[in-house]
Amino acid sequence: MSFSVKPRIVDALRSAADRVRAELGERAASVVEQALLRTLADTITLADDGTAFVITGDIPAMWLRDSTTQMFPYLRLAADCEPLADLLAAVVRRQLRMIAHDPYANSANLSASGAHHDSDDLCTDPLIWEQKYEVDSLAFPIIFAHRLLRITGRDDLFDDLGHEVLRTVVDQWELETDHEKNSGYRFVRDIGIPTETLARDGLGTPVAVTGMTWSGFRPSDDACTFGYNVPANLQAAQALLAIADAARTVYDDTQLAEDADALRARILDGVARYGVVDHEGAKIYAYEVDGLGGRLLMDDANMPSLLSLPLDAPDVLEPQLTEATRRFCLGMANPYRYSGSAATGIGSPHTPEQYVWPIAFAVEGLTGTSERGREIIELLLATDAGTDRMHESFHVDDPQQYTRPWFSWADAMFCELALHLADGxxxxxSLGEGAGSSAQKES
Structure with missing residues (x-):
């Protein structure tokens, strides 16, 4: 059944919108309140098992990544609103069940309906909408669940199934550190679009063993050019911090904690040795590498991106590298940085050229100055084509041309930026020093 937004939750959302109103004005507050209510009322279905199924908006499937990012603004409010905390816990429980069912799948159906993005895909599991393997699909729910634990104190999320899933994630990321030798995963979609399938009959382009963990697809759901997506690996390292902490503090599972710590160290070493490159006299993070000399210098609008790393992997970054990488991402050397009469921002190979993404604008604001954040709020309000919604992307010269009329993740990121400016x-x-990170923290 559809989720019924309880009066206490409505009050919490309206209170948040009032804080935005005081800080950013009526229009921003109205868009925030509409988006926060719409996501809860229109994207969430409560299942019979007590879990919550979350669609992306205009696609009737639940993505592990999107369902996490759609919930970001509500996490801020969960400590003071128990019904909202209950809902977020129900979303996490659904995500854990999805991972336990198939850790290679990025999205699933509400029931075993047999609906698929493409009926000719190799994966015919009736519960799976699509089986594009993306490292971030595992990292996002783990990090979110751990943050919910720390904010609300509720450890019921980390039950026996949660324990099993944490073990599954570590084991899968470990297995995929030697994809060529160990992996049985294949993805083939023969529709004539190179980014929709993996080379070599679904195995992917060749990679060396580097310490990093392999990913078939990017957060955009596009095939990786090179198998090691650096933002996803850094986010995985952050998730492994969360796994190690939960293993020690919730489960008293020393072996799981040690395995997570060891894998995190190998991933970070691999990033340092292969994923850091020279660019115009500075060292920056590459977007993708293969360990064989192949490297891709770009950034994509989807998260985790190089620009979003202070949000997605704050405890495992080198600050100097992060700052230099940010300058690259926001400069025209980034091949997906587009400029026009209406906006200059970051797009994606997933959408047409000259289209920029509100998600990337929100990330820029969240990781930049308050002054820049306010400018971005005004920009996004001026480029929504009069719809009061954030779209997937819009043309830099004509915001009336946009993709996806209802993209809940983009709505959520606008709300997250507005609440960041209103509330901090x-x-x-960040997990902080107590989580056992040996990496430098992002300042």
Whole structure:
């Protein structure tokens, strides 16, 4: 059944919108309130098992990544609104069940309906909408669940199934550190679009063993050019911090904690040795590498991106590298940085040229100055084509041309930026020194 937004939740959302109104004005507050209510009322279905199924908006399937990012703004409010915390826990429980069912799948159906993005895909599991393997699909729910634990104190999420899933994630990322030798995963979609399928009969382009963990697809759902997506690996390292912490503090599972710590160290070493490159006299993070000399210098609008790393992997970054990488991402050397009469921003090979993404604008604001964040709020309000919704992307010269009329993730990121400016940074994004990170923290 559809989720019924309880009065206490409505009050919490309206209170948040009032804080935005005081800081950013009526129009921003109205868009925030509409988006926060719409996501809860129109994208969430409560299942019979007590879990919550979340569609992306205009696609009737639940993505692990999108369903996490759609919930970001509500996490800020969960400590003071128990019904909202209950809902977020129900979303996490659904995500854990999805991972336990198939850790290679990125999205699933509400029931075993047999609906698929493409009926000719190799994966015919009736519960799976699409089986594009993306490292971030595992990292996002783990990090979110751990943040919910720290914000609300509720450890019921980390039950026996949660324990099993944490073990599954570590084992899968470990297996995929030697994709060529160990992996049985294949993805073939023969529709004439190179980014919709993997080379070599679904195995992917060749990679060496580097310490990093392999990913078939990017957060955009486009095939990786090179198998090691650096933002996803850094986010995985952040998730492994969360796994190690939960293993020690919730499960008293020393072996799982040690395995997570060891894998995190190998991933970070691999990023340092292969994923850091020279660019115009500075060292920056590459977007993708293969360990064989192949490297891709770009950034994509989808998260995790190089630009979003302070949000997605704050405890495992080198600050100097992060700052230099940010300059690259926001400069025209980034091949997906587009400029026009209406906007200059970051797009994606997933959408047409000269289309920029509100998600990337929100990330720029969340990781930049308050002044820039306010400018971005005004820009996004001026480029919504009069719809009061954030779209997937819009043309830099004509915002009336946009993709996806209802993209809940983009709505959520606008809300997250507005609440960031009204209330301050999101709580517990960083695990801090107590989590056992040996990496430098992002300042």
């Amino acid at each position: 940074p999101a709580p517990t994004r």
